[in-house]
Amino acid sequence: MAKTDTTTSAFERHGLTDEQLRQILRNMLLQRQLDNRGFQLNRQGKVPFALGSEGHEALQAGAAMAFERGKDLLAPYYRDLGLALGIGLSPYEILLSIFARQADHNGGRQFPNHYSSKAAGLLSFSSILAAHLPHAVGAAFSLKYRGQLGRAVLATCGDGTTSEGEWHESMNFAAIHKLPFVMLVENNEWAISTPLSKQMAQPEIWKRAEGYGMPGRRFNGFDPIDTFAAVKEALDRARSGGGPTLVEGTCYRYLAHSTDDNDMTYRTREEVLEHRKLDPLPRFESVLLENGVMTQAEIDALRNDVLRETNEATDAAEAMPYPDPSELHTHVYEGAWQPWQ
Amino acid sequence: MSTPNDAPSATEKPAFERHGLSDAQLVAMLRTMLTHRTLESRGFQLNRQGKIPFASAGEGHEGVQAGAAMAFERGKDIFIPYYRDLGLSLGIGLTPYEVLLSLFARADDHSSGRQFPHHYASRRLGLQTISSVIAAQLPHAVGTAYALRYRKELGRTVLVTFGDGATSESEWHESLNFAAVHALPIVFLCENNEWAISTPLSKQTAQPDLYKRAAGYGMPGTVVDGMDPIACYAAVKAALDRAREGGGPTFVEAKCYRFLAHTTDDDDRTYRSREEVERRRKSDPVPCFEARLIEQGILTAEDVVALKRSVLEEANVATDRAEAMPYPRPDDLFGNVYADGWQPWR
Amino acid sequence: MAVSSTTSTVMNNVEAVRATLYEAMKNDDRTVIIGEDVGPRGNVFLITKDFISEFGAERVIDTPIAEASIVGIAVGMAMEGLRPIAEIQFADFIYPAFNQIVGEAAKTRYRSNGEYTCPLVIRTPYGGGVRGALSHSVCIEALFYHVPGLKIVAPSFPADVKGLLNTSIDDPDPVLFLEHKKTYRLIKGEVPDGHYTIPIGKANVLKAGTQLTVVSYGLYVHWALEAAQQLESEGLSVEVIDLRSIRPMDKTTILASVEKTRKLLIVHEDNKFGGIGAEISAMVAEEALFHLDAPIRRLCAPDVPAMGYALPLEEEYMSSPAEMAEAMREMVKF
Secondary structure: OOOOOOOOOOOOOOOOOHHHHHHHHHHHHHHHHHHHHHHHHHHOOOOOOOEOOOOOHHHHHHHHHHOOOOOOEEEOOOOOHHHHHHOOOOHHHHHHHHHOOOOOOOOOOOOOOOOOEOOOOEOOOOOOOOOHHHHHHHHHHHHHHOOOOOOOEEEEEEOHHHHOHHHHHHHHHHHHOOOOEEEEEEEOOEEOOEEHHHHOOOOOHHHHHHHHOOOEEEEEOOOHHHHHHHHHHHHHHHHOOOOOEEEEEEOOOOOOOEOOOOHHHOOOHHHHHHHHOOOHHHHHHHHHHHOOOOOHHHHHHHHHHHHHHHHHHHHHHHOOOOOOHHHHHOOOOOOOOOOOO | OOOOOOOOOOOOOOOOOOOOOOHHHHHHHHHHHHHHHHHHHHHHHHHHOOOOOOOEOOOOOHHHHHHHHHHOOOOOOEEEOOOOOHHHHHHOOOOHHHHHHHHHOOOOOOOOOOOOOOOOOEOOOOEOOOOOOOOOHHHHHHHHHHHHHHOOOOOOOEEEEEEOHHHHOHHHHHHHHHHHHOOOOEEEEEEEOOEEOOEEHHHHOOOOOHHHHHHHHOOOEEEEEOOOHHHHHHHHHHHHHHHHOOOOOEEEEEEOOOOOOOEOOOOHHHOOOHHHHHHHHOOOHHHHHHHHHHHOOOOOHHHHHHHHHHHHHHHHHHHHHHHOOOOOOHHHHHOOOEOOEOOOEO | OEEOOOOEEEEEHHHHHHHHHHHHHHHOOOEEEEEOOOOOOOOOOOOOOOHHHHHOOOOEEEOOOOHHHHHHHHHHHHHOOOEEEEEOOOHHHOHHHHHHHHHHHHHHHHHOOOOOOOOOEEEEEEOOOOOOHHHOOOOOHHHHOOOOOOEEEOOOOHHHHHHHHHHHHHOOOOEEEEEEOOHHHHOEEEEEOOOEEOOOOOOEEEEOOOOEEEEEOOHHHHHHHHHHHHHHHOOOOEEEEEOOEEEOEOHHHHHHHHHHHOOEEEEEEEEOOOOHHHHHHHHHHHHHHHHOOOOOEEEEEOOOOOOOOOHHHHHHHOOOHHHHHHHHHHHHOO
């Protein structure tokens, strides 16, 4: 049995309890398991497509821990599997999306990983990079407009997206209006095949914050606790009326962009292996072991539980029906879909 | 002269820093400024007389535009303006007659009367065609700079200008980023006049020192007093020289002010006070520069009077000549849609 | 088309694009390719594979993620004498560049009265049938064909891809070159060796017939041909026209065909309302009304925002050869 939460550990945990730390590990394990499951199903010919997020587990679990369910809103992008889980989506919902079933939040219409959930506060988004950011800013404006202190919008994107015009316009507006908005950049160094050096001349994205008149900081995206601290600080600022923050987490994308990409065409195996040494998953397991938060037996049990949960969700989702063809014409407008009336 | 990312120091007052400019060049800058103001006023007058439907206003920009134009190298550099750059266009060689043809929308105008006034273009001068869409010209400027560098045309640069409002645009962001990644020979000159039609700077951005954005792109940013033509000359020249020598792009912010409304279709009394405008008039670059040149003995008061008379005569001659020219003919509508005809059905 | 060679090579549409781009890069060093992932990745369909090692990073430019400026920068390059070929990775991503295409590229020659021109090619893969869902399946031609100053081509066969891409690259005006992504590897054909061009604005009669004219383009022209061949075996004679060029569009070929068959069916993958078929219908109604023995009909996608990711939704959205054959039968028998 794990030591109780009153045990003091030498490492900086920023107020996180043992239970929260365990929860973070669980989220990371679940993200990796579900991520791999998507790839497996694709290799088995069961689903046409899957996207990977390996390397982002610590960043997303740590950020999710700072998110306040029932209050905050999340405006993610398509690599935020861990964040979606962390704010309350279930493996079953994830698999429904991968299998494109009718019961999926989007009725099987969207690509996998394009979650939406009003209940969880997860804004619907498309595959178009940065298109969700003006939406996030607008949502933040609504919160402020209705005087809803204590609520904030957490928006995420990759390094590539920061080159988009809509990133710029969104940051600018959020700052002018001092909105309860946090821009979390998950800098994994690659935008499909475009390395950071071709994406921008200033590789430290957080340094753009001053140009917008908002605070900015960087944190270690391989460390979920460091992540939690940085994102919590930003969200707290936003929730208390202090305005927006730009937070940049450095991590790495271990896999190719998706099942349709071959990353060996544009980077070396050596580079990827070198970055594997920073893999947040084994790293955090070690931290928890070394600091007596969990035993090896507990970690193994957790892994088994995560696998079990994934398997159950896979079977349950796979058994669900596809949307009926007649579903095509629904939800075009509130009223009739026909343009000639 | 400002160094990258520094605010200007206000220490040097007594010595007249002319940054290597000769008397003739200083007088030429004043002439450009006076012509700029006279032709702008002429546009407003013609509009009030019901002779033309529209004119735009750039009073307050005369200093930065004359200074920047003096740094521009004719026959080498390329200038991509926005619609308030009457003075810069004159400064690189556009004539009052060409300006009036544009105002009157005559057939001999560069766009044959198609474009709004003040949307000049001249291949000969290196003045590129633009639309009215703010910041749309920024990526063009970047592509043009890429072409110059690609063809190894060393020593040639691109100067692109825009207002404070343009810095909020998507295309502004994307353009600066690309120029920095590729270290292109381009200077981004922001004529920050604090107003985007009725939007004050405080509603446009939370960072009023726009030059501070440059560091985020990995390029140098400098700031200069946009009411001082000599300081603007120096700042723009330094940036253009850096670009010429392969040192990559620079973002120069010139702080000036827009004294009039946006255009003849705008009424600025609806969104700002007369007190503010009158207070800022104290820094009017035209009388300030006149006074400075007289004070330094480069011109006498009589010289200035004569100069103004000459500028006015030139404006009058240009006005009469342009007004007498014919409009484009109706079937001029169909030219230059494609190189090979206009018809969509073949 | 003027062809300088009597030999040919079998290739698919991806290979045809690649081979044509390769020759253009080799023969004219004003040509540069600019887009996302076109460098070491070689484009997400491998169209520019190894181009960067042969032509260098200055000519094969991996851009930041910034569609408006991919097109806008290319416009500037074109105005200043280069011959850029801009790529938008998927047509679904083109919308941020809409102003640069419609407000700038299309108007450069016109607004400067010919002093500045914009010899630009914008290539982009479009269309569905690949489980691409909402953001990797759209047809965009209807949004752009409305715009004077812009040219739009949508070839469906490898030989046409090469000829029309050559013409587009040479064209002094901006051309939107649409490549149907499902036909990339699906469609193979003989492609004449050597350099040749096919004029923009010229359709191609794929199959002669007497009882019905079918006009189509893209993936659907292949299925329409398949359906027409099925009808042939039933003793029904259908003429199939491949538009190839959306703007300008070939009136002569369409009218000659309609005057012969007296019936017109337009088949396209895009939504019906306001699609290309609407303009064709209006033109034929204006100019050949008394040659018609039946109302003009359009077989198109339902007017819903997109085909969904789930297979039943994609299939419901798209028209199959069987559905096309049924529509053809009905019209022949009208």
